[in-house]
Amino acid sequence: MTRLTLDGLGERLTRRLAGRLSRRSALARLGATVVAAPLLPVLPVARAEAALPSSFTRNAQTKDPTKCDYWRYCAIDGLLCTCCGGAVHTCPPGTQASPTSWVGTCVNPDDGKSYLIAYRDCCGATPCHSKCHCDGTERETPLYRPQGDNDVIWCFGLTTMAYHCSTAALVGLAE
Amino acid sequence: MTRLTLDGLGERLTRRLAGRLSRRSALARLGATVVAAPLLPVLPVARAEAALPSSFTRNAQTKDPTKCDYWRYCAIDGLLCTCCGGAVHTCPPGTQASPTSWVGTCVNPDDGKSYLIAYRDCCGATPCHSKCHCDGTERETPLYRPQGDNDVIWCFGLTTMAYHCSTAALVGLAE
Amino acid sequence: MPRITSQAAIAVLLGLAAAAQAQTPATPVMPEVSDVATLPPAGPHRLWIEDAFSGAAQVIDGDTGALKATIPGASLSSYAAGPDQRMVYVAESIWTLGNRGQRQDMVSVYDGLTLKLQTEIPIPSRAYVASDGQVFALNHEGTRAYVYSMQPASGVVVIDLALHKVLRTVDTPGCALAFPWGSDGFSALCGDGSLATVTTGEKPSVTRSAAFFDAERDPVFEQSPTNGATGRTFFVTYSGAVHPVDLGPTPRFEPSWSLQAAAGLQPAGVENGELAWRPGGYAPMALHRASGRLFVLMHAGEHWTQKKSGEELWMVDTAAHKVLRRLPLKDPCIGVAVSQDDHAQVYLMDEKGNLSIRDAQTLDELRSVEDVGRGIPVSPAL
């Protein structure tokens, strides 16, 4: 609807309003999600694991969340907030945690279980100078399956989408 | 005057106008310079050379303007436009040549003469990805002698001051 | 007394009357005038290096390796060229205060020779993604541009490039990207593995095919190469299955075939632990449209390594389903592009940011450019 309305308006005005309107709508629609966030997960659970663990899982560790081989990062793409003044599921000061996220299913090598990980971007500031750039691609899907796409800037519903870094919050067991 | 006027206005408005007004005044005052550009030089001529040439001059070459030791770059600071689709005194496509510049006095090792070089920035586009970054510091002066300060973004009087790269135009003999 | 005049002007500008007076005037000689370069008309070997995060696309001459210009762009912009690259289009999202303020989505229009900004076409929204896929594409005539938008809902903004205005936004629920065909049609890929066929006239129509790939376990690359003039498209899955489809009002699906089989190897599977040669990278493949030759970056790895850099470049005859050449790469490559002329060039970007320019027939290296910087190679020829 938003768009149809906009098409009626003059170009300049359209541009001035576009961002605000579409963000508003996004926010409205996101309301539920935001509230319900603690009780996520929404989202795709991978099919039963194959007998053999994935190459990422076979090499994953559970001790150092500032390294790309940390078990939760099987599908992360971006700068680790753990290197930027944040933590595994904590955004650095001055940034905003996105209410939306893409999702990965990572195996914790300590218990061999699969967990859902919500990769929430921290937004609203210039990118972190972190050297910790990782690009996990396990079950990472293209834009037509956005819930698994780590190329998307996941800052929907925030006042700005300037990307700063990415977190990996545990949201549930996958089995 | 500009400023006194602005002080009277509301803060928001002040901000909206500030850039435009100050740029306008700058442009107005620059008119003469722009027009007179072909007959520059304005500008500080160094005192008589010491007997010995400077270390930059002793190592300077006159063949390759994409290298930092090219003779005209004795006081340049920035990305060489010669590596960005421009030339020694030509801005790359899509950028604007600044009507103002800082000035250096460089010795051409071929004739041993000192020449005035106007370092004009090319502005109005994101910075060039050039690997050719140089920082000549011969007679380079601090902000209180801006005509010799190569830390200043010399894009005064243009519609934007986004820095792209720097050129080195020959403007005259220094003796 | 021009010198006086200009001295005065500068003096005022810099507030340095005192200093200026003190200066010895220089002997007037004919000074060099500063000017601005323009690009020559684009030849077939013009190349773009697109850097998603820093923004800006470098314009490189494949015949010399020289950087000729920079197309300005905000972070996470998408770039496209019109016919003969006479016009250059940048789809970008800019906030009025840089990292905050009012969001502004637009397609900025630049003259292809001067790179001077011609106009900005405001658009309601666009997908803000670090994607090299079909998020911004022109039809083969260069009269329409399609911008994929996912905020708040999935849709495609249709732009008339003659009128410089948005015609409409077509909702594409569950489907993304835009593979243009004909004058005003495009196809999109859907989350259930089907294809959406969209006509964008007064009454836009969206029809969905049956699923033709498993979008969850073995997705097709969003960078799958397409020919906007014919609709001929090769959707390549992460595991290397090639689905040839003739896009159009009624898309024609051909049986899929395997890149590995085309090289005389076992087709690759999708189970953990299964090592095979697989396509991968950030710009993993490029199609030479006239010859139907596909150039694919391949690496040895398990499934879900679709972004891993290529260790070999495979030259594939898409008609004969045959791999004609396997070129081992000294340094792993993140992207490949190919020019569209008869004496085509292949462009390879390695992980260190070095560009290799090769003859597309022989794959011999013609020249290499060191330290071009992050970014993927793109041949902007429509």
Next chain:
Amino acid sequence: MPRITSQAAIAVLLGLAAAAQAQTPATPVMPEVSDVATLPPAGPHRLWIEDAFSGAAQVIDGDTGALKATIPGASLSSYAAGPDQRMVYVAESIWTLGNRGQRQDMVSVYDGLTLKLQTEIPIPSRAYVASDGQVFALNHEGTRAYVYSMQPASGVVVIDLALHKVLRTVDTPGCALAFPWGSDGFSALCGDGSLATVTTGEKPSVTRSAAFFDAERDPVFEQSPTNGATGRTFFVTYSGAVHPVDLGPTPRFEPSWSLQAAAGLQPAGVENGELAWRPGGYAPMALHRASGRLFVLMHAGEHWTQKKSGEELWMVDTAAHKVLRRLPLKDPCIGVAVSQDDHAQVYLMDEKGNLSIRDAQTLDELRSVEDVGRGIPVSPAL
């Protein structure tokens, strides 16, 4: 049914109802909530790494070397902190369309613990320079900020940080920078080698001293260290002459002395070919105010090498005019900073972007941080 609700919401947002329905619901367990960190109150060893071109300042804990936060800023911004770093100020120039559009100059005000934007103070203009000098400075009480402006004419914008508004702009023709002293005064350096003394009350007054250095042949560094509380300032020339001045309503000039002589060497001259130890770099010196110790990056070179990286760090007793230590540097350093506490730390940034944190007494290395990235170290303590 929160899961249903949120599924629906996401489904709408992403237009993926179909896909979402298909998904197996996960076993609900207590999921982690995403939150945002805040900074602890600043200790004396908090350090900023300021990157002029990319913008942003990294906040680093000198006791661990860890990156604690990033202060956002546009390209070519200047950064300053209020008392106890409870507030952080960024003087920046932003165009509404990034590389084009409407220019907006402002001082952005951030809370020192949350780094949340509090307000933006619009200013008429500011010098748009890649300078690490005194272009943006607070008085020692943190009640006033001074922004140097050179467009169109030389002047200083005076800001009341309690009212968050510009009080006035004082014209400083022929003079630049702002070295604050007292509650509402500052001094500026002039192109003829003199000092301008400025009071910024209702009726601003600007008085000029006689020239005390040769601004053309041997300028003083714009990064010359100053003590806003006492006005004590050491203007250091490119050749290493130190001019102590007590800034104030009536500045008191002391005879200059030579850094080289303080090390038992010949004072350096300014003629070509004269090799000597000289100060240099992008942040070439730092003053420990309580002890009066000056830390200077020195290199062996001829005159006009004022930006060359330091090959030694000299620790200088400014009262005794004596170099106490000469520390050879393994890698050449572009910048030095020092904390202001009794157990002070010295911060050295080398050309490779590695940070060395040292005890200011012994100059022993306490820790080093690899690859911090471009930028100069700054101790933000007022």
